[in-house]
Structure formats: structure tokens, C-alpha cells
Amino acid sequence: MFCAGLTAVMAEDYPYLTFELTDGTKASVSTASLTLTMNGTTLTTGSQSFTLTNLSKMYFTKTDMSTGIKSIENGELTIDNEIYDLQGHKVTKAQMKKGVYIVKTKDKTYKIAVK
């Protein structure tokens, strides 16, 4: 019985609060010492700001559920990533030029822009 209670503790950990916009875009923020501030029509939390009318919902998650165009360093891509251009052609890291690509990692899929 005690162990079951202990297991529950591990299952209750939600390190992310994920915001979902009306267009389906998701953005997760860490729940560590999180403060959400509303100023007029804007909700701000950490580095993220949301227009209140664009917010659909929010929920606690165990992983980062962020979607949408995201800036990442080129070096963050690994050989295991599957990369596609917007026409659906699979490309290699070396073939990537300036433009928008879909990158599938082990955990999630990103839409990235190469500048």
C-alpha cells in the first residue's frame, strides 16, 4: 500500500505547463517557480507571451509539447534526425539550404527555419 502511494508521487510530477493556441500551436514552459502574469490582453510567463484571445487552453504535461517554428542551432541536429523539405522530400543535413524544413527527432517533430 505504501509503495503504491510512493509510485503515485512519481506519476504526479508535471514539469511543464503547456499552452495551446486557437491555431493548434503548443508551447510548453517549465513549471519550476512559474509565475503567470496578465497585463491587459497579454499573458506572460517567463520568455513566453500570449495574446489572451489566442489562447485556447493550457494543461500540465510531463514532457515539452511545444510545436511551431522554432529556432535551433544547426549543430543540434544529429545524424538520427529525419529532415524533410516542404515538398516532402527527404534531405540530409548537408543538403539543407535557407528555408523551412520538418525535422523528426526521436521524441517529437519540429518545423524549423534555416536562415
Next chain:
Amino acid sequence: MKKIYTLLTALMLTIAAVGQTLNVKVGNITYQFPAAQTGDMTYADGQTLTIMGKAFSLSDISAMTVDNTEVTDNLVSIAYNGASATVTVAGNVAQYVTPTINGAYVSIAQSNTNAVDNDEITYQLSGTATDGQFALSGSYKCTVSLAGVDLTCGTGAAINITNGKRIQLSVKNGTTNTLTDCANGSQKACLYSKGQMQMQGKGTLNVVGNTKHGIKSGDYITVKNLTLNITKAVGDGINCEEYFQMKSGTVTISGVGDDGIQCDLSGTTSTGETADHEDEDSGNVYLEGGTLKVTVTAAASKGVKADGDMTVSDGDITITTTGNGAYDSDEQDAKGCCGLKADGNMTISGGTLTLKSTGTGGKCIKADNVLTISGGTISATATGSQYKYSSSITASPKAIKGGTKTAVSNAPGGGGGPGGGGGRDNTQYTYSGGIVITGGTIYAKSTNHEAIESKATLSISGGYVYAEAGDDAINSASDFTITNGYVMGNSSGNDGLDANGNFYIKGGNVFAVASRQPEVGIDANTEGGYKLYITGGNVAAIGGLENSSSLSGVTSKSVSYSKGSWYTLKSGSTAAFSFKVPSNNSMGTSMTICTPSTPSVTSQSSAPSGTTIWNGYGVVATD
């Protein structure tokens, strides 16, 4: 084993609560939503945010944070701090709770009509408010937990619960709580609950009622475990309807302007006592344990008053009344104070009762119908004189009184019945109730009037009864029957034992002491055509027996005695009891003894060994 499970369950709940919590702050109200419970929290039109069914206007939200605060489901905490208060609401009940805070005045509307997560909502009060209140409305049962709160209200009741359902008022262990209401207000009590109130917990609650009652419930009140001190009330200390039940704990009531505890019938027809008191509306009082100490001083006030019946089965009960009698304009009669008063029946089967009444017309125990004593230890002392509103409207002090004698007509030439005194009174009477003693140890003393008086029949079939009075020690307005037990009537101003009807002694052990001639030890209403019948028992009577007594199966004789000396009454060679002749009589030097076999007495220079009874005037062989 139960404790272990409880501990493990509590541990699990505590551990399960650790995790992220979203705190939504609206002014001084914080709603706490555990991450594991929230699910989708939806925004609508940039105007509202709904979390677990609770809709917030975004413009009302002053802050939102996430931390690791532990949240106890179903708990609403109210913390008072001087002239302000804060409220914290557990997320799982947020949608059902609407708090309003104005300074330290906290008002909560509860909307659920069923249990939330299989439990009820608990409101926990703490802190100090110099001018504040807790008000609660709703239509489902809940708990109000006092966890160290000192609440003074300047405009009404300190706690005002208009939720008509069952309220559990829990006084948290180890805490001291004080409630004080305003003076000259319109509130019914300092602590008011429209619905049933179960008072419990192992903490202390002090109540100061400055306008009317200390505590008032529109339904029943039960008391268990807690220490309750009512130090002031303009009206009653506790006033409730349906029934009052004290199971345990310590209740002390003083400084009240009316009764200590009063229980009224809520409707117009009594249900009588029901199984487990389910849906009971009886006006009954049940004293079943704990320590109850009541002091009342107002004219004609009662220590504990039942509109219906009263049952005393256990507990340590001390009641003192000091007020004088008063005229009751509703009943057009004179009323005295009383320690324990039942408009219906009263049953005493256990407990230790110490009752004292000092005012004019004051009584210690009174049941308008049947008073039954089967156990317990009772000490009842009435020291007042008669209250006279007019020459014909009076209230006489008694230690113990039962039954009702009602005049129904004035028939010229009528015999008048047992209470009529023969041809001296033509009034016809009806008799209801009376006194039945089957056990217990009773000390009853009335300085100026009867110590024990039945306004109807009186029967004693067990127990140890000592009655001492300035009038008849024990009097029955109708027939008086003794079949067993030990009975002593010690009068300093009239008969020892007196029946206005027939007097039957069929068994038991009786010692009666009359005061002076022409009174007798044991009297019956011979003038009214009634008689003393002795067919059994062991009897010693200072002042003798009624002249026309009928003795059958017993033998009597007159023996000499000396005041202050000890004697052992024997029936044949069998000792019945030993007794000491009081020094307060002027009956000469001979007494009548009567036993089934040849009666005799032997004198002793001091009390023989054995069990002392009758306030030290008797000794019986120890079993």
C-alpha cells in the same frame, strides 16, 4: 489495526498531494489546483479561464503561480489577520465555493448538493479578527473546523451558518478558539446554525454571547469530546430544537441571562425518541456522558430544560441555580428555577448529579410527567423559600419533583380526591405522571419545603433514598408505595413520609423521622378517607405511624430511643439496617418499629461497620 490503516491512508494522501500546484489568486482568495487534477484549463474569448469547473474572469485574476504547495482535497481555509482575512480553496471544490471577503468578514456560498470526491467540504478557521465574521450558506452538509480562531464580530454573529443541512463543528485538537458577537444585534446567537450541528473535536471553544443565545441551532445539537465554555449569553447558553445530546466532553455554562441549555420542539407534534435519533423532533435532552457544569442566576431560569423528555444515563453533572421565582404570564403561574427540568418524562439511570437551587421556589429536578430514577448518584439541595406572586399563585422549592396535579373543577361538596384534604377542599383534580424510583443513590434536601414530592403517585422499589426537609421529607399527592430499597425521610418541620392518598409499604427498609407532634413518621390522608397499609418491609418511625394504619403480615411495637444514638433494627434475629436518630425532632422518646418477624432494636454507642447510607444516618451490612 484501524489506526494503522488510517495512518497509511493519511500518509498516502499526503504523499499523493506532492506535486505541482497552480495557484490562482483573486484578491485575498487563492484557489489551488493540483496539476494532476486540472486536465484542460480552457480560455474563452480572452475573457474567462475555466479550471476544474471553476470559471474565472481573467480580469479578476491578480496572479497565477505554480509551486509545490500541498493541497488537501475538500478543504477551504479561512485565515483571519486583524482587520483582514484570506481564503484558500482546494481545487476540487473550487467550482462549488464562492467566497466573498470584506475586511475580516468572510461569507461563503456553497453550491454542491452531493458529496465532492466522496467527502464533504471542510471550512477551517484560524487566526484572529478584531471585527470579523464567518458566514456560510448552502444546501449540503459540511464541516466547519475551528483550528485556533479568535473571532470577534462587531455587527452580528461570529459564525452565522444559514446552510440548513447537518453541520459538523469540529474543534481541532490542541487549539483554543474564542467566538464573541456584538451587543444589541439582531442575531440569534454568537454561534448560529440553521441546521443540525454536531459539535466535536478535542480542542477548546469559548463562546461569548452579547445579544441573545451563546449557541443556537434551528435543529438538533450533539456534543462530543470538545471542551466548551460559554461564559456569557444574554439568553440561553445553548438553545436548540429537535433534540440535544451530550455524549462526552466538558461543557461549562455561566453568565447567562436565561437557561443554561434549552431544547424546544421544532414542529407542533413530537416524534418521540427515534432509532439513532433519525428524523427526531422531540424536544428531548439526552445527557449520556462527559462533564456538564451549569450555573444560572436569572429568575425562573433552568440549568437544562427539555420541551420533551430528558434522559440522564451518565456523566458528571453539576448545576447551580440562584435566581428567584417569577410569574409566567403565558402559563399564568408562578415558576421557580430548576436544575434539570423536563416538560415530559425524565429518566435518570446513571451519572453523578450535584444540583443546588437557592432562590425562592427553586427546584433541582422536575419532570412534569413521570420521573424515573433507576441509577446514578444524585445530590439535590434546595435552600430557598416559597415564591409568592399572590396568595394563590406560588412556587415552592423542592429538591426533586415529578408529576402534575391539575385542578379541573370546583365541585361543591365533593370529596376533593387525594389532594383535596377531605372536606376542606372541594376542588377536583387530575393526576398525571409521578415519581418512580427503582435504583440509584439519592440525597435530597429542601430547607423549607418537601425534599421529594410527587404530584401524582410515588413508588420506590429500589435504591438508597435520603430525603431531608423542613416540610414533609417525601410527599406524594396521590398514592405512595414502597416495595423495596432503603428509604429515609427526615423532616424537621412535618411528617417524615406522607401520602395524600393511600400509603403502601410492601417491602424494603424504611426509616421515617417526623419533627414534632402532631406530625407522624409515616402519614396517609386519613381525613380524606385514605390509609397507611403495611404488609411487609422493615420500618422504624420516629413519630410513629398514622393512627388508623392497617398492618398485615407484620408486627409493630413501640420502643424508646435517644437522639443521636445508633440502633440496629431486627426482624426476628435478622438485622435489617442500622440507623442513627437525628437530633432535629421533638417527638419524645419512643418510636414505632415494624417488621415481618418480631421487631426489636439493639443500641450501639457508635456506627456499626458496614456500608454507610442515608447521609450518614444509616448503615447496612456490606455485601
